[in-house]
Amino acid sequence: MGERGEGVTGLRIDEQADRVVAMLDRPEKRNAIDVDLVQALHELCAELEARPRLLLLTGGAEGIFAGGADIGQLRERDRLDALAAINSAVFTRIRALPMPTVVAVDGPALGGGAELAYACDLRVCTSRAFFGQPEVRLGILAGAGATHRLPALVGEARAKELLFTGRRVDAAEALRIGLVNQVVTEPAELLPAAHALLDEVAKGSALALRLTKLAVDAPAAAHPHLDLVSQAVLFEDEEKHRRMTDFLERRSRS
Known part of the structure; x- marks a missing residue:
């Protein structure tokens, strides 16, 4: 456990008992996602695949999560770079x-930066947070997950509006849709709120x-077969028996 900085990559890692906190740390570039940061995220994923734990991902600089991909690098990429799925592959892995x-x-x-947030399971933000996909205004598309993850989150029509226009979504609207x-009001409340959410998640098996x-x-075609097989595995798990026994004993004492 403990904190270890990854200065050259722009990613700082704090390993805790049941979770890893990863902080984007390129404040001079507004946490823009460059190839070094992508590589650091791949390395983080490799660690969490080998030793699964909860993950809390955040921006290290107050008032900045991620201003997007590094436009200087993005401008020079060609069709082979696009096919290499530089950002998309690591977001899929997350x-x-x-x-x-x-x-x-x-x-x-x-x-x-927004697509990185969509790749996570749950999102907590401050009242001054905002999300947006400006890619079409730069002559490209949102090719690192937004075209399929955003519709799943907010619905097809709303997602198309945001992808077609590049309009920014503030925190209040983000919560509503x-x-x-x-959403927390003060920036100082953000990490405690995120940890509290993970604390609730961590209560589960x-x-x-x-x-x-x-x-x-x-995918939809995997259901209900995947659910049935998963439940069969869990029904034989010692943790399930212990948790249900504890529940029944607590209820009998109440």
């Missing part, structure tokens, strides 16, 4: 992490959480 993930957003989450799960996430993220 989405597929075994245990639940929470992102805490303060300030702008734009372009690739289901883009975020919770680790195996049940993993299989529930797997089932929710699975």
Whole structure:
């Protein structure tokens, strides 16, 4: 456990007992997502795949989550770079992490920064946070997940409006349309609120959480078969028997 900085990559990692806190740390570039940061995120995913834990992802600089991809790098990318799925691949990997993930957003989450937030399971933000997909105004599309994750979050018509216009969504609207799960008023409340949400998640069985996430993220064709197999595994789990016994004993004493 403990904190370890990744200065050259722009990612700082704090390993705690049941979770990892990852902080974007490129304040001079408004936490723009460059190839070094993408590589650091891949390395983080490798650790969480090998040793599954909860993840809290946030921006290290107050008032900034991520201003998007690094436009200087993005301008020079060609069609082969696009096909390499530089940002998309790591966001997909974050989405597929075994245990639940929470992102805490303060300030702008734009372009690739917004898509990074969509890749997490749950989103908490401050009242000064805002989200947006300005890609069409830069001559490209939101190619790192927004075209399919945003419709799943807010509905097809709303997602198309945001993708077609590049309009920014403030925190109040984000909560209203289901883009975020919770909004806090003060920036100082953000990380405590995100940790409190993870604390609630952590009360569940680790195996049940993993299989529930797997089932929710699975394609429709996998149901109900995946649900039945997952439940069969959990019914044989010692943790299930212990938790249900504890519940019944508490109820008998009340």
